[in-house]
Amino acid sequence: MRLEGKRIGFVVTGSHCTIEEVLPEITRLIEEGAEVYPIVSDSVSTTDTRFGTAEYWKESLEKRTGHRVISSIVEAEPIGTQKRYDLVIIAPCTGNTLAKLANGITDTPALMAAKAHLRNLRPIVLAISTNDGLGINAKNLGLIMNMKNIYLVPFGQDNPWEKANSLVAHLDLLTDTVIAALEGRQLQPVLLSPKAARSCIASID
Numbered sequence: 237m238r239l240e241g242k243r244i245g246f247v248v249t250g251s252h253c254t255i256e257e258v259l260p261e262i263t264r265l266i267e268e269g270a271e272v273y274p275i276v277s278d279s280v281s282t283t284d285t286r287f288g289t290a291e292y293w294k295e296s297l298e299k300r301t302g303h304r305v306i307s308s309i310v311e312a313e314p315i316g317t318q319k320r321y322d323l324v325i326i327a328p329c330t331g332n333t334l335a336k337l338a339n340g341i342t343d344t345p346a347l348m349a350a351k352a353h354l355r356n357l358r359p360i361v362l363a364i365s366t367n368d369g370l371g372i373n374a375k376n377l378g379l380i381m382n383m384k385n386i387y388l389v390p391f392g393q394d395n396p397w398e399k400a401n402s403l404v405a406h407l408d409l410l411t412d413t414v415i416a417a418l419e420g421r422q423l424q425p426v427l428l429s430p431k432a433a434r435s436c437i438a439s440i441d
Contacts (some may be wrong), residue, residue: 238268238415247346248297250279251365252287254404255410258327258363261410268411271305272301274384277333277346278288280385281307288408304331312345316352323418324353324360327410331366331373338376354385359417363389363410366413369403377403381426387417388397 246262247407256433265272274297278403282290293307306312315321324345326333333346342351350360362380369377370419380386390413406428416423 239265240269242270242322242418243320244272244414245275245315245324245349245350246272246301247275247277247324247326248280248293249277249326249328249330249333249346250284251330252283254328254365255280255287255293257407259296259300261327261407264411265303265414269306273303273306274298274301275306275312275345276347277344297382305351307345309345309348312348312388316355317377319356319404321353321358322356323383323414324349325363325410325414326350326360327363327405327407328365329362331368334362334364334366334380335373335376338379357385359385360388361387361389361410361413363405363407364391365404367399367402369401371401387413388426389413389420390426390428397428
């Protein structure tokens with residue numbers, strides 16, 4: 237098992253149509269030996285959508301990981317001082333979360349978890365899911381890609397013919413990205429060919 241003994245904070249933000257695809261990747265991390273601790277953004281914690289209720293997602297995360305969900309800034313703040321995790325994942329990472337992280341804004345549990353973890357100079361892995369990755373958020377993506385200790389799950393356009401600015405991570409590469417990040421390197425290639433069109437990519441944090 238390639239992640240034996242590793243403690244991973246797993247942050248889920250509000251690209252609601254992508255959350256279902258994230259859950260099997262949590263199982264893969266656990267199968268590789270990691271202990272996974274769930275964290276959710278305000279949107280995931282409070283918003284019911286056609287993809288599932290807030291309570292459904294929190295219960296699913298707790299059942300899958302065996303740990304209580306962190307869902308407030310107050311709960312997330314000690315992540316840094318207690319040096320809880322070897323690595324933090326944000327998946328899916330919305331454009332809103334990406335932009336705030338790039339500009340040092342800490343106003344959700346997701347962003348507090350990231351800030352608290354980064355203070356220890358430990359790696360963060362982002363699996364982006366955003367409608368404006370090649371639009372107004374492109375500058376923030378560029379900033380993130382040049383920040384120390386931040387790594388990206390390889391990504392591409394999910395539907396360039398109808399949503400030219402939309403980018404989404406290839407979640408099947410999440411575990412390999414985590415292993416590379418723990419070794420201090422970015423999994424390559426980071427830019428991949430377009431994925432099949434999806435029904436949506438939400439832009440809620």
